Amino acid sequence: MTLSKIIAALCFLLLIAYTWPIVIPEAGRSSNTLVIYGFSILEEVVTAGILPAFQKRWKEQTGQEIRFYTSFAGSGTVMNQIRFGAPADVALFSNALDAYRLKGAGLIRHDWTASPHKGIINRTPIILIVRKGNPKGLSRFQDLERPGVGIVHPDPQTSGGALWALLAEYGAFDLPEGGSAAAAREGMLRLWKNVIVLGSSARAARTQFEMGFGDALITYEQEAVKDLTRGKFNHQVAVPDWTIYSEHPAIAIDRNVPPEKAPLVQAFLDFLWTEEAQKIFVQYGFRSITDERLDAENPYFSTVPHPFTVEAFGGWPRANADIVEGLWRNQILEEVHR
Amino acid sequence: MNNTLSLPRVRLRLPWRGMLISILFLILFPLLIMPIGAIFVFATRDGLSRFIHALTGEGAQFALRLSLFVAMITSLLNSILGTLTAYIFANYRFPAKRPLGILINLPVAIPTVVVGTSLLLLWGPIGLVGRYFDPLGFRPMFAIGGILLAHVFVTFPYMLGAVKPVLDELEVTYEEAAYTMGAGRLKTFWYVILPSLRGALFTGTLLTFAHSLGEFGATVMVSGNLRLRTQTAPLYIFSQFEAGNIEAANAVAAVLAILSFIIFFVLLHVTEREQPDEA
Amino acid sequence: MSILLRNILKMYGEQTVVNEVNLEIFPGELFVLLGASGSGKTTILRMIAGLVSPDRGEILFRDRVMNALTPQERNVGFVFQNYSLFRHMTVAENIGFGLRIRGTSRKERDEKINRLLDLIGLPGFGHRYPSQLSGGQQQRVAVARALAYEPQVLLLDEPFGALDLKTRMQLRQSLKQIHRQLGVTTVMVTHDQTDAFELGDRIGIMERGKLLATGEPSDIYKRPKSEYVAQFLGAANFFTGIMQERNIQIGSSFLPLPEGAAPPEKGERVQVLVRPEQLEIASYREELRGTYLGEGEIRDCLFIGGFHRMTVHVSGVVRSITSGFGDTDPTNLSVQMASGQGSYPTGQGEKVVVGVTSFHILPYQGLHILVGIDGSEHGEHALQFAVYLSKKTQGRLTIIGVAERFLEETKAREGLAQASQAAQKQIQEVATAYRRGHPAEEILNETEQNLYDLVILGTRGRHAPSRFLGSTAARVSVNAPVPTLLTPTPFQDFKRILVCISSERVRKSDIRFVGRIARNTDAGVTLFHVSPEGGEKEGYFYLQEVRQILQNLGLRVETKIAEGEIVSTILKEAYEGSYDLLVLGTRVGNLREAFLTNSVTSQVLSQVDRPVLILHIRPPM
Numbered sequence A: 001m002t003l004s005k006i007i008a009a010l011c012f013l014l015l016i017a018y019t020w021p022i023v024i025p026e027a028g029r030s031s032n033t034l035v036i037y038g039f040s041i042l043e044e045v046v047t048a049g050i051l052p053a054f055q056k057r058w059k060e061q062t063g064q065e066i067r068f069y070t071s072f073a074g075s076g077t078v079m080n081q082i083r084f085g086a087p088a089d090v091a092l093f094s095n096a097l098d099a100y101r102l103k104g105a106g107l108i109r110h111d112w113t114a115s116p117h118k119g120i121i122n123r124t125p126i127i128l129i130v131r132k133g134n135p136k137g138l139s140r141f142q143d144l145e146r147p148g149v150g151i152v153h154p155d156p157q158t159s160g161g162a163l164w165a166l167l168a169e170y171g172a173f174d175l176p177e178g179g180s181a182a183a184a185r186e187g188m189l190r191l192w193k194n195v196i197v198l199g200s201s202a203r204a205a206r207t208q209f210e211m212g213f214g215d216a217l218i219t220y221e222q223e224a225v226k227d228l229t230r231g232k233f234n235h236q237v238a239v240p241d242w243t244i245y246s247e248h249p250a251i252a253i254d255r256n257v258p259p260e261k262a263p264l265v266q267a268f269l270d271f272l273w274t275e276e277a278q279k280i281f282v283q284y285g286f287r288s289i290t291d292e293r294l295d296a297e298n299p300y301f302s303t304v305p306h307p308f309t310v311e312a313f314g315g316w317p318r319a320n321a322d323i324v325e326g327l328w329r330n331q332i333l334e335e336v337h338r
Numbered sequence B: 001m002n003n004t005l006s007l008p009r010v011r012l013r014l015p016w017r018g019m020l021i022s023i024l025f026l027i028l029f030p031l032l033i034m035p036i037g038a039i040f041v042f043a044t045r046d047g048l049s050r051f052i053h054a055l056t057g058e059g060a061q062f063a064l065r066l067s068l069f070v071a072m073i074t075s076l077l078n079s080i081l082g083t084l085t086a087y088i089f090a091n092y093r094f095p096a097k098r099p100l101g102i103l104i105n106l107p108v109a110i111p112t113v114v115v116g117t118s119l120l121l122l123w124g125p126i127g128l129v130g131r132y133f134d135p136l137g138f139r140p141m142f143a144i145g146g147i148l149l150a151h152v153f154v155t156f157p158y159m160l161g162a163v164k165p166v167l168d169e170l171e172v173t174y175e176e177a178a179y180t181m182g183a184g185r186l187k188t189f190w191y192v193i194l195p196s197l198r199g200a201l202f203t204g205t206l207l208t209f210a211h212s213l214g215e216f217g218a219t220v221m222v223s224g225n226l227r228l229r230t231q232t233a234p235l236y237i238f239s240q241f242e243a244g245n246i247e248a249a250n251a252v253a254a255v256l257a258i259l260s261f262i263i264f265f266v267l268l269h270v271t272e273r274e275q276p277d278e279a
Numbered sequence C: 001m002s003i004l005l006r007n008i009l010k011m012y013g014e015q016t017v018v019n020e021v022n023l024e025i026f027p028g029e030l031f032v033l034l035g036a037s038g039s040g041k042t043t044i045l046r047m048i049a050g051l052v053s054p055d056r057g058e059i060l061f062r063d064r065v066m067n068a069l070t071p072q073e074r075n076v077g078f079v080f081q082n083y084s085l086f087r088h089m090t091v092a093e094n095i096g097f098g099l100r101i102r103g104t105s106r107k108e109r110d111e112k113i114n115r116l117l118d119l120i121g122l123p124g125f126g127h128r129y130p131s132q133l134s135g136g137q138q139q140r141v142a143v144a145r146a147l148a149y150e151p152q153v154l155l156l157d158e159p160f161g162a163l164d165l166k167t168r169m170q171l172r173q174s175l176k177q178i179h180r181q182l183g184v185t186t187v188m189v190t191h192d193q194t195d196a197f198e199l200g201d202r203i204g205i206m207e208r209g210k211l212l213a214t215g216e217p218s219d220i221y222k223r224p225k226s227e228y229v230a231q232f233l234g235a236a237n238f239f240t241g242i243m244q245e246r247n248i249q250i251g252s253s254f255l256p257l258p259e260g261a262a263p264p265e266k267g268e269r270v271q272v273l274v275r276p277e278q279l280e281i282a283s284y285r286e287e288l289r290g291t292y293l294g295e296g297e298i299r300d301c302l303f304i305g306g307f308h309r310m311t312v313h314v315s316g317v318v319r320s321i322t323s324g325f326g327d328t329d330p331t332n333l334s335v336q337m338a339s340g341q342g343s344y345p346t347g348q349g350e351k352v353v354v355g356v357t358s359f360h361i362l363p364y365q366g367l368h369i370l371v372g373i374d375g376s377e378h379g380e381h382a383l384q385f386a387v388y389l390s391k392k393t394q395g396r397l398t399i400i401g402v403a404e405r406f407l408e409e410t411k412a413r414e415g416l417a418q419a420s421q422a423a424q425k426q427i428q429e430v431a432t433a434y435r436r437g438h439p440a441e442e443i444l445n446e447t448e449q450n451l452y453d454l455v456i457l458g459t460r461g462r463h464a465p466s467r468f469l470g471s472t473a474a475r476v477s478v479n480a481p482v483p484t485l486l487t488p489t490p491f492q493d494f495k496r497i498l499v500c501i502s503s504e505r506v507r508k509s510d511i512r513f514v515g516r517i518a519r520n521t522d523a524g525v526t527l528f529h530v531s532p533e534g535g536e537k538e539g540y541f542y543l544q545e546v547r548q549i550l551q552n553l554g555l556r557v558e559t560k561i562a563e564g565e566i567v568s569t570i571l572k573e574a575y576e577g578s579y580d581l582l583v584l585g586t587r588v589g590n591l592r593e594a595f596l597t598n599s600v601t602s603q604v605l606s607q608v609d610r611p612v613l614i615l616h617i618r619p620p621m
Helices: A002-022 A040-062 A075-083 A096-104 A141-145 A160-174 A181-193 A202-210 A221-229 A259-272 A275-283 A292-297 A316-337 B007-043 B048-056 B058-091 B097-103 B112-123 B130-136 B144-169 B172-180 B185-196 B198-214 B217-222 B233-243 B246-274 C041-049 C091-101 C106-119 C135-147 C165-182 C193-199 C217-222 C227-232 C377-392 C406-424 C439-449 C466-470 C472-479 C508-521 C537-552 C566-576 C600-607
Strands: A033-039 A067-073 A090-092 A120-130 A151-154 A195-199 A216-220 A236-238 A242-252 A306-308 C003-012 C015-025 C030-035 C056-061 C076-079 C153-157 C185-190 C202-207 C210-215 C237-244 C247-250 C253-256 C269-274 C279-282 C291-304 C307-314 C332-338 C351-356 C360-362 C368-373 C396-403 C430-436 C454-458 C484-487 C496-501 C524-531 C557-563 C581-587 C612-617
Touching (some): A002 B058, A033 A040, A033 A075, A040 A067, A040 A202, A040 A221, A040 A275, A040 B233, A067 A075, A067 B233, A075 A090, A075 A096, A075 A160, A090 A259, A096 A160, A096 A242, A096 A316, A120 A160, A141 A181, A151 A160, A151 A202, A160 A202, A160 A216, A160 A242, A160 A316, A181 A195, A181 A316, A195 A202, A202 A221, A202 B233, A216 A221, A221 A236, B048 B246, B058 B185, B058 B233, B058 B246, B112 B144, B112 B217, B144 B217, B172 C076, B198 B233, B198 B246, B217 B233, B233 B246, C015 C041, C015 C210, C030 C193, C041 C076, C041 C153, C041 C185, C091 C106, C091 C135, C106 C135, C202 C217, C210 C227, C247 C269, C279 C332, C307 C351, C377 C396, C377 C406, C377 C484, C406 C430, C430 C439, C472 C484, C496 C508, C496 C537, C496 C566, C508 C524, C508 C612, C524 C537, C537 C557, C581 C600, C600 C612
Parallel strands (some): A033 A090, A151 A216, A242 A306, C030 C185, C153 C185, C496 C581, C524 C557
Antiparallel strands (some): A120 A216, A120 A236, A120 A242, C003 C015, C003 C056, C202 C210, C237 C247, C247 C253, C269 C360, C291 C307, C484 C612
């Protein structure tokens, strides 16, 4: 009996000693912390590149230590978390739609489109990742209509990347010569019939593809470039001739930022458009928004013959209404589930 | 272990016995044993040093510590709450006692995700109650407080289920004996009732601890999944997996699995001690 | 430390668990409360301890009222039925618990514990846990634990409950020794008579919440005050005898009164108690040491350790139906002969003579009557009958009033008070009971809770609408455990009683009950049998039986037999013969069966205009 008691006591003490460091009083809302919520593919570049750089710069400039708290998930998830009170100071979305929603809910109170570059900090085109050797010869969205092709697609309900993918698909069918809305509808319908897996975020979809699902993954170019840079890419990139640039905004969440922190938040945002930050983005596979020439520094970028942006559809609110809700949710999703 | 099969029986049954046992193993193996084994295989696939490296990363360490911390505090809170509840139910009559008794066991039936969602809707900054507390600075959601709230809620029935039957079985005369000997209510509780609950409290604590360690559904909703702040071990595993860092995910998963085994075996040992094995 | 219980009353819901108990326990004595489960004895014990509060009454320890004190403050030692030793503490820690709470020093505690361990005969057991002890050992530890802090009173609740006979005997001895050594006032509660007799300096007998008797064991056993107490304590033979000069006549025998006993009045009827061991048998009359009672033969003989228990049939002697050795035939006596008492016949069927070596005269007990009033005229009549009978039999009266609805409450209480006052002018012992609820149910509950001999209710008789029998009167008379008297008419004393006999047998005790009433009211009894056309011999023979029973009670009985339709014949006879009381039988329990519209009793009841006494027909064997 006493031996077990001793062991139990030891375990207990060990436990306390191990978990003690947790019990640091929450720095929380102090002016030396910034809470960043971002969408999935930004996790590495932000935590490993941007934040340390900013910390260093801020220390040099003001002598202050900044602590960052981060959380990454699908863009839709991030938006909802913030809506339900996640204490984000800055949100890095995959598309402006999520920002519009938060604005509607009163969490964002300023017009970020007035900022330089309309608040966008970097961009990357939507491409296809296919198996090595591209056995099925997939290179354009039209190829994905073919029966027997398995597609891994992020889930438009939670992933920002999925929304970009939808627009890319639509544009590829509609915008070229001879294309039309009807063609887009037909094409996307056939394409979506081939979707075999939905990932909750672009990153998650990537993992599914890695696990061996599907023949093609529709995702950000950055996903491929990041691994190519590290020499760990076992697949192949196929860049459709017609595809969209996904452009990612960074926006301060006004409701969560107390007045005394506003300067820090602004400084952080400003930093994102500096050459230093843009270079970091390029290094990690994102294309610069401020200066195209910086893109040359990453040899793994592919040329996009016919790129377009969300402006081609009249901005996010309209694009969302017409394509995401109108076409995909109300028509395609119904059809595909039958 | 005594052999209850007499010799003739063994001879008769041998072929069937062997087959049945093999079938059992064939079913159990892929269902239970192999998945757990897979974790360890994957975790150490790139070598032990990478395993240690993944484990000692900042995020992993924080997640483990946080999970253990939360499990400890949850167990502590629940032992007090559970004992108090069991005591009140055993000794007092009050209106709506029976429906309340059923209600407090509800968390077992509710999916943990639902628990998390409802807590968020109640206590979040725009929640039914939270909206009044938020300006006062009381913000349990997306912080450790919220996690504790969720874990206490979800694991409460396990503690109660361990303590209440023992308390109920305690005859009234047990307490009365103490009263006649001069011990007041408080002293009786401390010297007589609590010690007799030792076993139950221990079991309850282990169960609560184990469930808290593995809690995902409610935690993912209320914690906000903030790295190095509110990311518990299960959340870390999930995050890392989604991000593609399989080794990191598996490393922490392996640690959780080992912890669970230890807890399980201790539980088994304790309960076996109280009821002699009939093997 | 003396303990005094004054007018203690405790009710659980509608049930009275402890009913006006008055008890005094002397300092230093070992008092045993003896009773069956549910008799209220444990509740009394717990009230002394303070674990339960009485609804009314006071508990005093040496003139100090303890009602408001908690168990902790009373300084009592309690030994529970299941010992309730603390399982997680050692024996020593258990025993020392009370001292620890009181802040005694460790050294002193240990000393005391060791002394107690010696006292209970378990030296060195301090380190063991209760689970390692046998039942008997646990019991002793429980006692030591209760004594450790030197309480002023030691209370034991069925302490020997779950133990085997041998352990019981040992523990009884131990307890007695401990008590003698320490001299603590001790109250023990048990259902085991041997416990009570062996341990009690005095004992008290409880039954259904009432304390029936207190006194030294031998006293109560040999000289009980009532039939009930007598049979409670053991097998008994009761006889009804008539006083003659200085002898009691039973049958054809005369028992001489012991020297110095004050003789009751000549001609008075007395109840005589003769215990089985107070009877003797022999082969010849000369061998008898006591008074010759009669001769008969051995029906049954059982050898029990040092005794022979026999049932002996004796002609010419009839005993009251109360417990013998399980025999209900009143012509069989229960006899116990000690094997060492010389030789005596033991074979079945052997012819023997029976003698009485000693006996005890029970104080006479009158009828305990329950009368229900409801504020109506008929209730008034019933009350008058009740007072009359109560007076004649020197018994007690309880008046019950039942309010059906809340509004009637005040009226009911008033009526009760008035009735009680009126009754008390003529008889001494009058009690009232007020109940709320359905009258029939409440009355039946009352008869179950307390011992009555007769229930009297007013009815509307033949002036009632045809369905009146669905009423209180009907339900009570069919379901009550004792006879019911229904009174549709104003009061008239009993001069002539008509007993209607059919072939269906009524309980013998009920027959005797009628006889008792007849005797006390000096009424003449006529047995009446109506045989259906064609003649039924069975009814005739039964008639003779009943006549014999009544004659044995010293009554003169007329018999009449008529033929014809039963109901009308009975009614005709009742009217023509100017009888004041009709006695009829009814089947027990089943209301519908008993009062099927074509049954004799219900028909008679609906047309009769004089009081009817309803007895219960025994279900066919």
